[in-house]
Amino acid sequence: MKNVMACVDAQGNPAAVCDGAIWAAKALGASLTFLHVLDRHPEKAPQSDFSGQIGLGAQEGLLSELAELDARRSVLAQEQGRQILEGMRQRATADGVSEVQIRQRHGELVESVVDLEAEVTLTVMGRHDHATVAGRHLDHHVERVIRSTAKPVLSIPGQTFETPRSFALAFDGSDTARRMLGQVGQSVWLKALACTLVFVGSLDAAMQAELDAATAQLRTQGFTVGIAVLEGSVERVLPQHLSAQGLGMLVMGAYGHSRIRQLIVGSSTTALLRTSSVPVLVLR
Amino acid sequence: MTISLREQWLGNIRGDLLAGLVVALALIPEAIAFSIIAGVDPKVGLYASFSISVIIAIAGGRPGMISAATGAMALLMVTLVKDHGLQYLLAATVLTGVFQIIAGLFKLGNLMRFVSRSVVTGFVNALAILIFLAQLPELTNVTWHVYAMTAAGLAIIYGFPYLPVVGKAVPSPLVCIVVLTGVAMALGLDIRNVGDMGELPDSLPIFLLPDVPLTLETLQIIAPYSLTLAVVGLLESMMTASIVDDLTDTTSDKSRECVGQGLANIGTGFIGGMAGCAMIGQSVINVKSGGRGRLSTFMAGIFLLIMVVFLGPWVSQIPMAALVAVMIMVSIGTFSWDSLRKLREHPPSSSVVMLVTVVVTVSTHDLAKGVFAGVLLSAVFFANKVGRLMQVKSQVQDDGQTRVYTVTGQVFFSSADRFVDSFDFKEAVRQVRIDVSRAHFWDITAVSALDKVVLKFRREGAQVEVMGLNEASKTMVDRFGLHDKDGAELPLGH
Numbered sequence: 062m063k064n065v066m067a068c069v070d071a072q073g074n075p076a077a078v079c080d081g082a083i084w085a086a087k088a089l090g091a092s093l094t095f096l097h098v099l100d101r102h103p104e105k106a107p108q109s110d111f112s113g114q115i116g117l118g119a120q121e122g123l124l125s126e127l128a129e130l131d132a133r134r135s136v137l138a139q140e141q142g143r144q145i146l147e148g149m150r151q152r153a154t155a156d157g158v159s160e161v162q163i164r165q166r167h168g169e170l171v172e173s174v175v176d177l178e179a180e181v182t183l184t185v186m187g188r189h190d191h192a193t194v195a196g197r198h199l200d201h202h203v204e205r206v207i208r209s210t211a212k213p214v215l216s217i218p219g220q221t222f223e224t225p226r227s228f229a230l231a232f233d234g235s236d237t238a239r240r241m242l243g244q245v246g247q248s249v250w251l252k253a254l255a256c257t258l259v260f261v262g263s264l265d266a267a268m269q270a271e272l273d274a275a276t277a278q279l280r281t282q283g284f285t286v287g288i289a290v291l292e293g294s295v296e297r298v299l300p301q302h303l304s305a306q307g308l309g310m311l312v313m314g315a316y317g318h319s320r321i322r323q324l325i326v327g328s329s330t331t332a333l334l335r336t337s338s339v340p341v342l343v344l345r
Numbered sequence: 346m347t348i349s350l351r352e353q354w355l356g357n358i359r360g361d362l363l364a365g366l367v368v369a370l371a372l373i374p375e376a377i378a379f380s381i382i383a384g385v386d387p388k389v390g391l392y393a394s395f396s397i398s399v400i401i402a403i404a405g406g407r408p409g410m411i412s413a414a415t416g417a418m419a420l421l422m423v424t425l426v427k428d429h430g431l432q433y434l435l436a437a438t439v440l441t442g443v444f445q446i447i448a449g450l451f452k453l454g455n456l457m458r459f460v461s462r463s464v465v466t467g468f469v470n471a472l473a474i475l476i477f478l479a480q481l482p483e484l485t486n487v488t489w490h491v492y493a494m495t496a497a498g499l500a501i502i503y504g505f506p507y508l509p510v511v512g513k514a515v516p517s518p519l520v521c522i523v524v525l526t527g528v529a530m531a532l533g534l535d536i537r538n539v540g541d542m543g544e545l546p547d548s549l550p551i552f553l554l555p556d557v558p559l560t561l562e563t564l565q566i567i568a569p570y571s572l573t574l575a576v577v578g579l580l581e582s583m584m585t586a587s588i589v590d591d592l593t594d595t596t597s598d599k600s601r602e603c604v605g606q607g608l609a610n611i612g613t614g615f616i617g618g619m620a621g622c623a624m625i626g627q628s629v630i631n632v633k634s635g636g637r638g639r640l641s642t643f644m645a646g647i648f649l650l651i652m653v654v655f656l657g658p659w660v661s662q663i664p665m666a667a668l669v670a671v672m673i674m675v676s677i678g679t680f681s682w683d684s685l686r687k688l689r690e691h692p693p694s695s696s697v698v699m700l701v702t703v704v705v706t707v708s709t710h711d712l713a714k715g716v717f718a719g720v721l722l723s724a725v726f727f728a729n730k731v732g733r734l735m736q737v738k739s740q741v742q743d744d745g746q747t748r749v750y751t752v753t754g755q756v757f758f759s760s761a762d763r764f765v766d767s768f769d770f771k772e773a774v775r776q777v778r779i780d781v782s783r784a785h786f787w788d789i790t791a792v793s794a795l796d797k798v799v800l801k802f803r804r805e806g807a808q809v810e811v812m813g814l815n816e817a818s819k820t821m822v823d824r825f826g827l828h829d830k831d832g833a834e835l836p837l838g839h
Contacts, residue, residue: 106635114630
């Protein structure tokens with residue numbers, strides 16, 4: 062049984078994530094799991110007392126005080142999460158998803174996603190991005206989940222989710238891209254959407270041949286395929302093209318390069334996750 | 346739950362900086378006091394506290410734990426300093442570090458699992474008592490002024506936090522020290538102050554090789570001290586680490602902590618500091634003040650050095666009475682009062698283990714000996730308890746011609762005698778069958794006890810048949826692993 066897992070919490074865009082997950086679950090004919098992760102931050106002190114003094118039973122006293130504080134916060138967070146999850150379950154059931162589960166886990170989001178990976182076909186996540194001086198700052202969660210999980214991830218930006226009717230497939234002729242093409246070809250649910258193969262860069266004969274072959278491959282598998290060739294930097298021109306053409310979703314492969322290279326030259330996957338205003342489906 | 350290295354340093358910046366400051370303020374009097382215990386100049390303890398906290402912040406395995414010059418270690422150095430001088434202490438400090446690194450690499454921190462809760466409690470209580478006892482020389486043969494000052498100091502330390510607003514914002518030990526120093530200077534009291542106890546740091550520490558001859562003789566002098574220092578240092582560090590683990594609900598890397606303690610001591614020996622380890626009292630103060638990360642330990646060392654080097658002339662004016670008050674507070678705060686209250690609730694064997702650990706430690710001034718006694722005693726108690734999990738049942742078959750004994754439970758050195766006594770050798774039967782398939786024979790003692798039983802029955806003229814010995818003696822293999830046998834089950838499972 063296919064299973065879509067949506068990671069939700071109170072921050073970011075839970076409503077859009079919920080809608081996106083419902084759409085994906087229905088398109089895939091999958092069951093839907095809403096996951097809420099209670100992420101504690103033990104590296105942060107919840108309170109501080111600068112009296113610098115320790116008296117009778119200081120250690121036991123401090124332990125019970127800190128434990129009590131943690132307990133109260135956990136109960137609250139758990140209750141809040143449960144309410145969010147319950148709301149989403151009702152929404153998904155009303156929308157006609159056959160099987161809806163809700164789950165709460167302690168720990169870090171990334172850990173939980175990896176732990177549950179075996180029972181998941183697609184992970185849906187929202188973005189907790191916030192504007193900083195340096196521009197839009199992508200919450201590390203999405204990026205770290207994509208790096209850690211071997212399953213596809215659907216990242217949903219914005220506060221509302223619009224059902225995609227078409228998608229752009231970022232293609233650069235690399236091995237990663239070719240593997241991704243195979244994966245897309247087997248995804249029956251994507252056939253309902255019009256596909257545009259997008260190549261960014263200067264087109265030579267070999268690349269043209271690659272693109273033609275890719276188009277032919279997808280067409281034989283029943284896709285409606287168009288081609289677009291763009292010039293400029295990927296993270297700028299690709300989102301522009303998407304909005305100009307009204308393409309509803311971006312599909313791409315994840316992290317073709319080593320971590321060290323990304324550290325130096327940056328990664329277009331991260332950049333696109335940050336700049337795209339439509340959902341991004343990242344395939345492994 | 347794992348916390349990334351980045352979070353360990355930068356996850357709690359504000360809390361760590363402030364907690365580091367509070368800890369540094371409390372570290373200064375402690376470092377001075379422990380130097381005096383060891384019989385060295387205060388600067389030896391102060392340099393040590395600086396370098397240990399800074400190095401352990403980087404190399405340690407338990408973020409948020411405070412390590413510095415400690416009383417437990419200082420007590421072990423007294424005779425070395427008295428007989429051979431400071432330079433030998435520095436060499437011993439370096440060697441202590443080497444031993445601790447070796448312990449870390451061999452993962453000896455895992456041996457802590459043999460140290461039971463009662464021993465840990467005993468250790469903590471003994472430590473508190475030793476810290477308190479170490480203050481007594483400052484309180485004997487002195488004028489009433491000293492008593493008045495100490496009492497006033499304690500009153501400030503425990504009373505000040507109750508003041509509104511400032512109470513929880515300013516460390517009360519600092520208030521105690523500042524007020525008592527001011528009073529002593531203003532009244533011109535002729536009581537002992539820190540300046541009388543020896544040299545204070547007048548510069549930043551510099552790298553120095555310990556000035557000892559590199560001979561076998563030197564090694565023979567320092568090695569026994571270093572070994573004890575290494576053991577006590579790691580014991581206190583491991584115990585403090587698990588206390589901090591509990592307080593913050595996180596985990597620590599014990600082997601890394603051992604290696605870190607070693608590196609810290611090596612570095613400290615080379616800048617003229619005495620050996621140290623983790624401190625229970627200070628670590629509790631750190632967590633209480635909101636310190637969680639490596640930054641708090643690091644900054645505690647930095648703040649300490651800055652304050653001592655730049656406020657040196659003022660530090661020398663601090664009356665010893667103020668330090669005594671702070672140390673009494675540390676002693677009270679370290680003591681586990683719960684253990685006194687629960688002395689009667691806990692099983693007598695646990696309480697005895699705890700008390701023996703305390704008594705041995707306090708009488709020898711050596712925490713290693715106390716812990717050793719405690720561990721030994723808890724092992725004996727445990728063996729005794731498990732030895733009781735052995736039962737021999739018997740029944741008659743074939744019209745009284747055959748007696749069948751069924752042995753269940755654990756047969757080993759502690760229960761072997763009782764095992765032999767469970768058979769009735771007086772009874773005259775033709776055949777004896779001993780079914781040991783549901784028993785576990787843990788050692789040679791158990792097997793020879795069985796041999797003895799068989800022999801005795803034979804002498805009485807009975808035919809003896811032992812059943813299931815193979816299953817029973819599987820446990821004798823030293824590398825007894827349940828996982829690699831078919832149908833494995835826990836030895837106690839039946």
